[in-house]
Amino acid sequence: MNFLSDNAEAAAPEMLEALRLANEGAAIPYGEDSLTVRLQAEMARVFEHEIALFPVVSGTAANALALAELVPAHGAILCHRGAHIAIDECGAPEFFTHGAKVVTVDGPDGKLLPNAVEGALEQFSKGSVHHAQPAALSITQASESGTCYRPEEIGALSSLAARHGLKLHMDGARFANAIAWLGCTPAEASWRAGVDVLSFGATKNGALAAEAVVFFNPHAFGDFAYRRKMSGHLLSKMRFVSAQLLCALAENRWLLWAERANAAAGRLASRLKSIAGAEIVHPVEANIVFARLPETTIARMRAKGAKFYDWSPPAAGRMLVRLVTSLATTDADIEGLIEAARD
Numbered sequence: 001m002n003f004l005s006d007n008a009e010a011a012a013p014e015m016l017e018a019l020r021l022a023n024e025g026a027a028i029p030y031g032e033d034s035l036t037v038r039l040q041a042e043m044a045r046v047f048e049h050e051i052a053l054f055p056v057v058s059g060t061a062a063n064a065l066a067l068a069e070l071v072p073a074h075g076a077i078l079c080h081r082g083a084h085i086a087i088d089e090c091g092a093p094e095f096f097t098h099g100a101k102v103v104t105v106d107g108p109d110g111k112l113l114p115n116a117v118e119g120a121l122e123q124f125s126k127g128s129v130h131h132a133q134p135a136a137l138s139i140t141q142a143s144e145s146g147t148c149y150r151p152e153e154i155g156a157l158s159s160l161a162a163r164h165g166l167k168l169h170m171d172g173a174r175f176a177n178a179i180a181w182l183g184c185t186p187a188e189a190s191w192r193a194g195v196d197v198l199s200f201g202a203t204k205n206g207a208l209a210a211e212a213v214v215f216f217n218p219h220a221f222g223d224f225a226y227r228r229k230m231s232g233h234l235l236s237k238m239r240f241v242s243a244q245l246l247c248a249l250a251e252n253r254w255l256l257w258a259e260r261a262n263a264a265a266g267r268l269a270s271r272l273k274s275i276a277g278a279e280i281v282h283p284v285e286a287n288i289v290f291a292r293l294p295e296t297t298i299a300r301m302r303a304k305g306a307k308f309y310d311w312s313p314p315a316a317g318r319m320l321v322r323l324v325t326s327l328a329t330t331d332a333d334i335e336g337l338i339e340a341a342r343d
């Protein structure tokens with residue numbers, strides 16, 4: 001009963017098979033291999049756009065390196081208060097930008113609203129040497145609260161960003177889950193809505209360790225290739241990272257797997273509603289459920305082996321917990337959790 005995280009799950013068997021196939025013979029190192037070349041073309045097909053793509057092996061690297069390309073050392077990056085880049089990356093964006101300021105903004109259900117971003121921008125005087133200069137807006141798709149930005153919401157944020165001279169970065173560690181839920185094309189929820197750079201995630205969705213930084217202007221990736229090398233993310237055996245990303249895209253697996261994870265979250269949320277004292281906190285759109293539950297219920301679930309994270313200290317005998325589903329979540333996991341809660 002793993003509800004800790006989607007990246008706590010085993011890799012999909014298809015990934016291991018893809019790695020086995022990629023392991024036949026020698027290949028040119030450092031991303032010059034035929035799989036990485038094919039991946040560029042495949043991703044361009046998926047996004048219906050020319051792109052420049054750089055595989056890396058962690059989401060933190062994808063985000064921090066992408067932001068370092070977009071933001072100078074004296075810049076500011078605006079993002080949601082709960083954003084992974086702000087609270088879960090140990091300052092990697094600040095480190096790789098050599099000092100840019102990460103500025104957090106509140107927003108309901110894990111998403112930013114344009115007027116809140118406008119308000120945050122008012123703190124900064126353009127051209128004043130005393131103020132960090134806002135240079136990028138970063139949004140998370142699906143958000144850390146499990147909600148998804150609709151293309152028109154992204155469009156509103158990108159127009160605002162453009163008006164203020166900011167680049168729009170998307171942390172897409174769960175981009176697949178967002179697309180599966182939105183039912184739109186990857187293009188509609190990215191470059192067509194004004195996203196400049198996407199951190200495309202696969203590790204949470206079947207891969208062992210594979211992410212990619214996708215620049216939608218294929219001629220505007222600046223020094224990114226050097227940054228990736230300096231950070232140690234230009235793997236000599238890049239073919240194995242590219243093989244995982246290709247495996248995810250093949251036969252539309254990335255969306256089918258994400259759909260499976262999302263559907264499990266939907267079932268989990270509806271079953272949790274039947275538990276006395278349970279409250280679902282954010283709309284359940286992608287594969288994350290936040291539930292406020294009685295502490296006694298939580299203790300019973302854990303005693304039966306359920307694994308999930310606490311998300312707030314106890315208050316009035318209840319606690320907020322986060323439950324994440326994945327392509328590997330079964331009905332038996334969900335029913336096991338519900339039975340434990342009821343015992």
Ligand SMILES: Cc1ncc(COP(=O)(O)O)c(C=O)c1O
Pocket residue numbers: 007057058059060061063084085140143144171173174203
């Ligand atoms: C929203 C988000 N972004 C990025 C990441 C990637 O992090 P990692 O560096 O652990 O691959 C995660 C992982 O938990 C995440 O939830």
